[in-house]
Amino acid sequence: MAKGRVDIDVDRCKGCELCREACPQNVLALADDLNGKGYRPVILLDPLHDCTGCALCAVVCPDGCITVYRDVPQKTPKKEPVLNGKSLSLAV
Amino acid sequence: MVMLAPNQQQTEKLIYERPHSLEEVYTHYCPGCTHGIAHRLIAEVIDELDIQERTILVAPVGCAVFAYNYFAFDSAEAAHGRAPAMATGIKRVNPDSIVFTYQGDGDLASIGIAEAIHAASRGEQLTVIFINNAIYGMTGGQMAPTSLLGQVTTSSPTGRDAQATGQPMRIAEMMAGLPGVVYSVRRSLHDARHVIQAKQAIKTAFEAQMQGLGFSIVELLSSCPTNWGMSPADAVHWVRDEMIPVYPLGDYKVAEALQNKRGRN
Numbered sequence: 001m002a003k004g005r006v007d008i009d010v011d012r013c014k015g016c017e018l019c020r021e022a023c024p025q026n027v028l029a030l031a032d033d034l035n036g037k038g039y040r041p042v043i044l045l046d047p048l049h050d051c052t053g054c055a056l057c058a059v060v061c062p063d064g065c066i067t068v069y070r071d072v073p074q075k076t077p078k079k080e081p082v083l084n085g086k087s088l089s090l091a092v
Numbered sequence: 093m094v095m096l097a098p099n100q101q102q103t104e105k106l107i108y109e110r111p112h113s114l115e116e117v118y119t120h121y122c123p124g125c126t127h128g129i130a131h132r133l134i135a136e137v138i139d140e141l142d143i144q145e146r147t148i149l150v151a152p153v154g155c156a157v158f159a160y161n162y163f164a165f166d167s168a169e170a171a172h173g174r175a176p177a178m179a180t181g182i183k184r185v186n187p188d189s190i191v192f193t194y195q196g197d198g199d200l201a202s203i204g205i206a207e208a209i210h211a212a213s214r215g216e217q218l219t220v221i222f223i224n225n226a227i228y229g230m231t232g233g234q235m236a237p238t239s240l241l242g243q244v245t246t247s248s249p250t251g252r253d254a255q256a257t258g259q260p261m262r263i264a265e266m267m268a269g270l271p272g273v274v275y276s277v278r279r280s281l282h283d284a285r286h287v288i289q290a291k292q293a294i295k296t297a298f299e300a301q302m303q304g305l306g307f308s309i310v311e312l313l314s315s316c317p318t319n320w321g322m323s324p325a326d327a328v329h330w331v332r333d334e335m336i337p338v339y340p341l342g343d344y345k346v347a348e349a350l351q352n353k354r355g356r357n
């Protein structure tokens with residue numbers, strides 16, 4: 001399954017928790033600290049990297065605080081055949 | 093975003109970001125108020141349609157009175173309920189502009205019902221985003237024409253009584269009966285699926301105006317956690333459980349030219 005992460009603007013978050021309600025993976029939590037407006041903002045608490053980047057939290061966020069990223073699957077680079085430190089590639 | 097060297101692969105891609113038509117400001121709305129969701133959907137639609145340069149908002153009186161501070165396009169402020177009349181004038185002198193009003197239920201369904209109905213009846217080329225949260229939010233939670241029967245508000249402390257104050261007013265159905273209206277639908281903002289459907293409806297409403305078809309209105313069922321006296325999560329559940337049975341979601345009028353658009357139930 002795709003993996004992702006969210007970036008939450010904690011200064012603008014009002015801690016309404018609608019995103020926590022929407023999150024299917026339960027990776028959002030309320031921070032212990034208060035932000036500048038006196039709210040406990042929502043933070044990503046995802047030690048097992050369960051976030052899939054589905055963006056449902058961002059879709060329901062009334063304050064537009066959430067930016068969502070999804071991991072791009074990494075392609076492993078092709079290995080060039082090598083013999084005694086010299087390339088065997090036919091390309092000139 | 094991390095800058096990548098030319099031979100380095102991108103490790104993640106951007107899936108969702110705040111729309112550019114929304115100013116980078118802190119809104120005055122209460123925590124969990126779905127006005128913020130409605131604002132963001134409108135901004136996303138305007139970004140997607142690429143009409144930011146020619147869009148004009150006519151802001152209402154009500155909780156959304158400062159909406160002009162939150163959108164990154166032109167706007168005007170109307171007297172209470174008069175947004176459709178003001179928008180009519182703006183649209184008629186600037187026919188190339190895209191004009192929409194953003195009105196609550198106290199603004200549109202009560203004091204401004206005459207302006208709304210007559211603008212719709214004339215078939216003005218306007219889009220109306222109607223926020224129905226069944227209460228007067230800004231003034232402290234009084235009963236609105238859209239309040240549910242039995243709903244306790246500061247001006248109906250024993251619950252709304254049909255004998256004394258009538259029945260909840262169904263605007264989307266009422267507007268659908270007018271010949272000048274080409275698009276009249278009701279959507280809800282209580283969960284992610286319905287928010288996505290609401291966005292499609294807002295987009296179709298703007299497209300109706302861009303095609304010059306006539307008056308389009310999207311009614312959005314919204315929550316008011318503060319005046320309902322609920323947590324934001326309980327408030328969206330109240331929309332789902334109590335409001336939707338009284339205000340059924342659906343398409344009440346969709347002109348033929350818009351029939352193939354997505355975002356219908």
